[in-house]
Amino acid sequence: MIRNIHIQHEDFDVSDEIAALTADGVGAVATFTGMVRGGDDLTALTLEHYPGMTEREIGRIVDEAESRWPLQGVTIIHRIGRLVVGERIVLVAVAAAHRGAAFSACEFLMDYLKTRAPFWKQEERDGRSCWVEHRSSDEEAASRWRKT
Numbered sequence: 001m002i003r004n005i006h007i008q009h010e011d012f013d014v015s016d017e018i019a020a021l022t023a024d025g026v027g028a029v030a031t032f033t034g035m036v037r038g039g040d041d042l043t044a045l046t047l048e049h050y051p052g053m054t055e056r057e058i059g060r061i062v063d064e065a066e067s068r069w070p071l072q073g074v075t076i077i078h079r080i081g082r083l084v085v086g087e088r089i090v091l092v093a094v095a096a097a098h099r100g101a102a103f104s105a106c107e108f109l110m111d112y113l114k115t116r117a118p119f120w121k122q123e124e125r126d127g128r129s130c131w132v133e134h135r136s137s138d139e140e141a142a143s144r145w146r147k148t
Helices: 014-021 053-068 099-116 136-143
Strands: 002-008 028-035 042-049 071-079 081-084 088-096 119-125 128-131
Touching: 002 014, 002 053, 014 028, 014 071, 014 088, 028 099, 042 071, 053 071, 053 099, 071 099, 088 099, 099 136
Parallel strands: 002 071
Antiparallel strands: 028 088, 042 081, 042 119, 071 088, 119 128
16 A cells, blocks of 8 residues: 655645556545635644654554555645645545545544644734644544544
């Protein structure tokens, strides 16, 4: 299985990343690209992480996705540093033989990235900045994937 996990300052090309996952037997590639959204006077986000720990935790999240669905490839790219409105933050791309596995695994990975991966976000508004707290809506989204 192809597995690419990158934490980086640089932007990424979604088309290049999809092409890298396309191989014989791949019937579907599902992707999610997250961007800094505007509104509410938001001008930028600064994302920080704990090097080493972040990559290991994302690897564990990918392991869990692989145990649930028959995947052929996963790419996760998460940017760090200061990003302005409209810039890409994250890419989750999943290759599988069939669309159902690709869609489900992509959604699962993004929900778990939001709740388990050690990233910290600071928002800039009107020249002031504040740290973003975890949102209960993110926890609720991730809770549907928990095994009982």
